Amino acid sequence: MRIPFIKMHGLGNDFVVIDARETALPVSPARAAALADRHTGIGCDQFIVLEPSALADVKMRIFNPDGSEVGACGNASRAVGLLLGAERAGHTRIETAGGLIEAQATDAGIAVDMGAPRFDWNAIPLAYAMDTMAMPLGWETLENPVAVNVGNPHAVFFVPDVHAVDLARLGPIIENDPVFPERVNVNVASVIGPDHLALRVWERGAGLTRACGTGACATAVAAMRRKLVGRSVAVDLPGGSLRIDWPEGGTITMTGPATTSFEGAFDDALYPL
Missing domain, CATH: 3.10.310.10 (Diaminopimelate Epimerase; Chain A, domain 1)
Structure with a gap:
């Protein structure tokens, strides 16, 4: 099966984004790391999977190149805000493991409400x-x-x-x-x-x-x-x-650019769990 993806970046921090809201994509640390590899995979700083959310417009899962899953990524949040902004009238609520955030298209780029910082x-x-x-x-x-x-x-x-x-x-x-x-x-x-x-x-x-x-x-x-x-x-x-x-x-608001680089597809069988 061919899995479509979108390659995006925010200030050069680059992502492979998979829209799995309609068709689920199983992800393991090994699969995320293989797809993020710049020599044998697609290559990225973070591998992003979009899933359905009961709390927001979309759930965003974030994987580092070593396969570890993390709770937040500001640049990826702007990329997802850009990607889904058209279908959400420029405004997207995003569920992450680190909490709920909101992305809004502005004249200065994509503004993301990152929530309140914690210091304890x-x-x-x-x-x-x-x-x-x-x-x-x-x-x-x-x-x-x-x-x-x-x-x-x-x-x-x-x-x-x-x-x-x-x-x-x-x-x-x-x-x-x-x-x-x-x-x-x-x-x-x-x-x-x-x-x-x-x-x-x-x-x-x-x-x-x-x-x-x-x-x-x-x-x-x-x-x-x-x-x-x-x-x-x-x-x-x-x-x-x-x-x-x-x-x-x-709460913290981060504003900056996000860009779509290209779209493609990969063979699911080449990146086993």
Whole structure:
């Protein structure tokens, strides 16, 4: 059987999207990893499966290249918002393992309400209680991160120069530290101005990517909590820029582009469970 897919990206963070709302597609970690492989599969940063939802317009399942399933992906949320916006009059409610989110087409791109951030140590989660505003931990030159959950766990380090950090080496060390029982996304950020951040992200299960929407949200919120920036910021990633807004006491809105690259189909029998 041939399974149709759509290849999409947000700021270069790319996805294979399968619409399984009418015909179910069984997915295992092995199958997700095989399809995400850039040499022997289709190739992507995340493999996305859309399923029926009793709570929203659609349920979005998100798999990393290592086959692990995660709760949230901001860039993929914008891609799904773009994909389904026409049938939902530009507005899509999306169920994820990290919670319900909403995507809306705007003149500036796709705006996604990512919900409220969580800061309690057991909501990140961390292995034991500690101050999440400045964790009393360090890994070489990276010290005292802010921990925040925006549907998935993030550790945010503020540094003078994001490009001076060997994130390819330190990222997996921090990601897999036992203090993070569900692993963690590692963000290194620099404050460029009162409404401007630069960011690089090591994503758990994916490695270095050109953009990470939840990372941009987590980093903006962390900078706002530390009063380094105002409540609306541009976050520059290697693949481009996102706008993050977090009004006091409200939810996070992420706005940015999403693009369809191409459509295709694969032979279901070539990627067994």
